[in-house]
Amino acid sequence: MQPSKDQVRAEAARLQAIFCDAGARAVDPDILQPAEVLLDLYGEDIRARAYVTADPLKGEQMMRPDFTVPVVQMHMASGQGAARYTYAGEVFRRQEVAEPGRSNEYFQVGLEIFDAEDPEEAEAEVFARFADALAPLGLRAAMGDFGLLTAAVGGLKASPVRKAALMRHAWRPHRFRALLDRYSGRTPVPAARADLLKRLTRLTPVEMITASGPLIGLRTTDEIAGRLERLRADAAEAPLPTAQVTLIDDLLSIRETPANALARLRDIAVDMPALDPALHRLERRLSVMRRHGVDLDAVSFEASYGRTTMEYYDGFVFGFFADRRPHLPPVASGGRYDALTRVLGQGREMPAVGGMIRPGLALELAGEGAA
Amino acid sequence: MNLKLGVPSKGRLMEKTFAWFGARGLDVRRAGSDREYAGLVGGIDGVDLVLLSAGEIPRELNAGRIHLGVTGSDLVRERIPAWRDRVEELAGMGFGQADLIVAVPKCWVDVETLEDLDAVAAAFRATHGYRLRIATKYHRLVREFLRRAGVADYQLVDSQGATEGTVKNLTAEAVADITSTGDTLRANHLKLLSDGLIHRSQATLFRSKSAAWTAETRAAFDALSDRLGETAGR
Numbered sequence: 001m002q003p004s005k006d007q008v009r010a011e012a013a014r015l016q017a018i019f020c021d022a023g024a025r026a027v028d029p030d031i032l033q034p035a036e037v038l039l040d041l042y043g044e045d046i047r048a049r050a051y052v053t054a055d056p057l058k059g060e061q062m063m064r065p066d067f068t069v070p071v072v073q074m075h076m077a078s079g080q081g082a083a084r085y086t087y088a089g090e091v092f093r094r095q096e097v098a099e100p101g102r103s104n105e106y107f108q109v110g111l112e113i114f115d116a117e118d119p120e121e122a123e124a125e126v127f128a129r130f131a132d133a134l135a136p137l138g139l140r141a142a143m144g145d146f147g148l149l150t151a152a153v154g155g156l157k158a159s160p161v162r163k164a165a166l167m168r169h170a171w172r173p174h175r176f177r178a179l180l181d182r183y184s185g186r187t188p189v190p191a192a193r194a195d196l197l198k199r200l201t202r203l204t205p206v207e208m209i210t211a212s213g214p215l216i217g218l219r220t221t222d223e224i225a226g227r228l229e230r231l232r233a234d235a236a237e238a239p240l241p242t243a244q245v246t247l248i249d250d251l252l253s254i255r256e257t258p259a260n261a262l263a264r265l266r267d268i269a270v271d272m273p274a275l276d277p278a279l280h281r282l283e284r285r286l287s288v289m290r291r292h293g294v295d296l297d298a299v300s301f302e303a304s305y306g307r308t309t310m311e312y313y314d315g316f317v318f319g320f321f322a323d324r325r326p327h328l329p330p331v332a333s334g335g336r337y338d339a340l341t342r343v344l345g346q347g348r349e350m351p352a353v354g355g356m357i358r359p360g361l362a363l364e365l366a367g368e369g370a371a
Numbered sequence: 372m373n374l375k376l377g378v379p380s381k382g383r384l385m386e387k388t389f390a391w392f393g394a395r396g397l398d399v400r401r402a403g404s405d406r407e408y409a410g411l412v413g414g415i416d417g418v419d420l421v422l423l424s425a426g427e428i429p430r431e432l433n434a435g436r437i438h439l440g441v442t443g444s445d446l447v448r449e450r451i452p453a454w455r456d457r458v459e460e461l462a463g464m465g466f467g468q469a470d471l472i473v474a475v476p477k478c479w480v481d482v483e484t485l486e487d488l489d490a491v492a493a494a495f496r497a498t499h500g501y502r503l504r505i506a507t508k509y510h511r512l513v514r515e516f517l518r519r520a521g522v523a524d525y526q527l528v529d530s531q532g533a534t535e536g537t538v539k540n541l542t543a544e545a546v547a548d549i550t551s552t553g554d555t556l557r558a559n560h561l562k563l564l565s566d567g568l569i570h571r572s573q574a575t576l577f578r579s580k581s582a583a584w585t586a587e588t589r590a591a592f593d594a595l596s597d598r599l600g601e602t603a604g605r
Binding site for chain 2: 096218
């Protein structure tokens with residue numbers, strides 16, 4: 001049975017009290033958030049997911065689709081160092097199609113830790129506190145680590161331009177794959193590109209642009225010529241070794257207990273030493289988790305975890321799922337989002353990790369368990 | 372209750388709709404004077420004609436206030452979320468053709484495909500400090516298309532008309548708009564992307580899945596379907 005709003009609110013308060021006991025300060029961000037910030041962060045897709053409204057004085061506003069962004073903004077504006085926050089309240093999600101377990105408005109309870117001292121300790125603590133709070137529900141836990149993919153891309157025999165292009169699409173697996181295939185020569189150069197490169201052997205970039213007719217729009221001749229030069233350099237670059245692409249494929253396919261995942265990652269790192277620093281962080285995180293009493297054998301390590309849904313999470317990521325209700329969204333999820341603090345920090349950056357629980361879903365599952 | 376058939380109330384779209392039904396033995400026309408928005412369906416019982424603006428027909432179909440409606444397939448896809456759950460395409464009518472496409476300035480000699488557009492969007496954002504702007508009135512169709520194609524770092528800016536002029540006016544870097552011959556694009560120094568076709572639109576007869584289907588409306592629909600040579604289910 002669906003719990004009532006009062007019951008969900010009470011459950012949210014109960015969970016928030018756990019985070020308060022852990023030393024987190026309760027914060028209460030506004031429901032209306034400036035749309036510009038969210039649009040700039042997430043792009044047009046957020047319009048399909050968030051309610052947009054207009055304020056005559058403040059301009060376009062969005063009803064908060066999550067708490068993390070306003071909490072990060074608040075923390076970065078405060079100029080403080082280490083801090084931890086908790087929130088409890090409703091978020092609002094516009095829906096084009098009705099999906100089970102997904103409401104237009106639902107409660108979230110969260111914990112966010114800003115800490116530069118000991119990142120793995122903070123990560124292990126967040127996970128352990130979530131695992132504790134959710135233990136009675138018998139959920140399946142999964143975790144991943146974007147740091148591994150980032151390190152692997154950093155270790156490729158490729159130009160900085162190619163690496164940057166790959167990193168930019170790390171959260172769009174389809175595009176990432178297409179780029180890898182192109183760079184390694186698995187897919188041929190498209191005819192239009194080949195044609196363009198041929199013309200570039202006869203004409204200078206500026207000649208080509210001039211021959212195309214009037215220059216319109218904000219993109220300057222320099223910008224267009226600059227890209228033509230990059231295309232020429234890219235065409236001259238040696239293909240990415242197939243062995244390295246295979247290593248990335250191996251890495252992304254890992255789905256094991258943390259101990260087995262670690263063994264496979266060590267194998268991969270023999271041929272890709274650039275993985276080592278990320279691997280050390282993972283090893284340390286796992287050992288701190290064990291110290292916090294986390295039963296690691298019950299957790300699945302999935303190297304691709306959250307790759308399509310968690311843009312801006314750039315390290316450790318995790319989620320808790322109800323396996324007997326596989327169509328439901330995760331009961332809880334979170335991870336490290338240093339990149340978000342960098343984007344919102346206006347020049348500053350602060351290591352941060354956190355997560356949120358859906359108390360409504362937790363209550364629903366608890367009710368089923370009792371029945 | 373009679374079956375309600377919604378058709379465009381004005382212009383060539385209305386005339387061609389009437390002619391299309393006429394060619395199938397159905398006398399669909401306006402009643403009374405040219406200014407009166409009422410119509411008749413002759414040659415078949417139990418069908419009411421509802422004259423509407425073509426842009427409102429998707430909404431009326433979605434709400435189930437009309438059983439059948441004639442409008443552009445682009446408008447249905449743009450205005451009805453998960454449109455396949457809400458309406459059924461009965462027949463493409465072979466007129467009102469237009470393509471919804473993505474176009475960029477012709478001077479962007481480095482851009483032929485969506486992959487190029489994506490790369491340019493990343494560079495544009497890094498250089499100019501904001502997302503590359505694409506002017507359109509088809510927000511849902513364009514957003515879904517670009518998401519599937521993996522294009523990032525763009526933003527849509529609303530343009531309800533003269534969209535091809537926005538690049539020259541510096542209010543957008545690229546456009547996504549309807550074109551039939553491409554003449555307007557060329558005149559405004561724009562070019563199509565080779566893989567930038569979002570939707571090939573035409574006037575289409577739709578059936579609402581949420582309208583009240585009674586024995587009467589069903590009988591009228593069956594009679595109409597027979598006449599149209601349609602075997603489409605209900």
